[in-house]
Amino acid sequence: MNSPAVLRVTHVITGLGQGGAEAVLFRLATYPDQHVHHTVVSLTDDGVYGERLRAAGVTVHTLGMARGRVSLSDFLTLRRLLIAGKPDAVQTWMYHADLIGGLAARLAGIRALAWGIRNSGAHLQRSSRSARAVLKLCALLSGRVPAAIVCAARDAAVRHEQYGYRAERLVVIANGYDLSRYQPDAEARQRVRQSWQVGDDVPVIGCVARWDPLKDHANLLGAMASLVHDGGPQRFPELRCVLVGRGMSPDNAELAALIDRLGLRDRVLLAGPSDEVPAVMNALDIHVLSSCAEGFPNVVAEAMACGTPCVVTDVGDAAHIVDQTAVVVPPEQPEALAQGIARTLENIAVRGRQAVGDPGRDRVLAEFDLAHMVAAYDAVWRRIAQESR
CATH class of the missing domain: 3.40.50.2000 (Glycogen Phosphorylase B;)
Structure with missing residues (x-):
């Protein structure tokens, strides 16, 4: 069976504040003339990108979870949202969303799941205890939960493989930039x-x-x-x-x-x-x-x-x-x-x-043109959607 012409992709991210991962998600979800319908789920709040995404026509859900903790009711709400949305693929962003969103997606019956690693994994001792624990748990689950693991950096892919992430799942997609916005002025x-x-x-x-x-x-x-x-x-x-x-x-x-x-x-x-x-x-x-x-x-x-x-x-x-x-x-x-x-x-x-x-x-x-990044993500989502059928 061929993958659908328009792919439904749901993104799960910890929050939509002013950060690198959030900016990349915004650029990806609002890129013009692509054959993907994006929905974004923020585990916490709108941050700075929530309203910008809505203004661009992207559906945004916020779950209002407390940062650093998740209740059973929060988790079940996310699972119900994923079931109702019937996405062809789910893309999660950063360790906590990889774990929470990944488990919710699999319990919703979604196998076309891509994790997103934005952290280099270096200097873990300086990261929060929560982040260190979640990374270790993700490494243990990396062969069972995600169909693909997208790393923003080659260095991050190498280091996470050393931490126990499944090498055959790892894909590197460099960030892309809107060069009509970032230019000499x-x-x-x-x-x-x-x-x-x-x-x-x-x-x-x-x-x-x-x-x-x-x-x-x-x-x-x-x-x-x-x-x-x-x-x-x-x-x-x-x-x-x-x-x-x-x-x-x-x-x-x-x-x-x-x-x-x-x-x-x-x-x-x-x-x-x-x-x-x-x-x-x-x-x-x-x-x-x-x-x-x-x-x-x-x-x-x-x-x-x-x-x-x-x-x-x-x-x-x-x-x-x-x-x-x-x-x-x-x-x-x-x-x-x-x-x-x-x-x-x-x-x-x-x-x-x-x-x-x-x-x-x-x-x-x-x-690092934005079109290269958009095409690379599209290819990963279509591949895992096809493989999950």
Whole structure:
């Protein structure tokens, strides 16, 4: 029997807040002219993407589960929802949704189930106890529950196989980007810099990432302190750093104390979360990934697509994403990160920001176009739907 021309796919995700997995799901579900009807189930709430998805014509259900816990009634509600929806395939996103959504789908009689791994699996000791327990349980169930396991990064696939995930189920699909939205934009650069109160000639580095130990903002701020206090002013007397994301605000006492301890209060701008990531990327001279663990870091490809030069730590698929277009340094070494930033700033001073950033945009255009990602997911869903018949 052939797979249906229009495939019904239900996505189960922990929440719809401002994160990388949520952004990828949004791009996937709202891509035009595809032969898939998407339904999204958030185990918690609407977050920031719920209403955006509905506005794009996607059906969204929210279950209102408490984060980190699930009751029997919550689980049975999800199962009933899946039975009523009669999807041809179910795609879950991230560990908790893989476990909860996966078991609910199988108990609803759905065998065409794909898990979604967004985490690199590195530095598990820094993850929550809940996340570690769920990962171990998923590894044990990986040969019985999902028909496919989609990883966003090659590095994540290798590491999860080492943790016990079934190798024959693993598929790598790199994230794709809407390159009509992520592109160089001189007007956006000027507008955002004016809001930050920095002139166009002021060198600005920055990072778009939520407050999380794995994002390692201490690494970036340590590098910034090295550039500013250890001879840096002679080369970069006006250097500023902008931090964008959830928790990047003055009321984050731990972050504020770190900034003060490093003597960076006048050098660091805490801009908070933003719905205008492309504009933010355009406003930066360099986007810095300072993480100690990643899967497939969206922000790197987003910065590159905007023509923004990057410096990245060698985590997850970051080095693969930038290839030869950016400086790659070891993680958790602020001095090495400072040297990478300095080298890139000096390169920009000689060649110009556009010349330094153009190769990165060219790479994203060639390798990480959104259409490639949509087609790859479609192929997985149709395969498992066909195999389940």
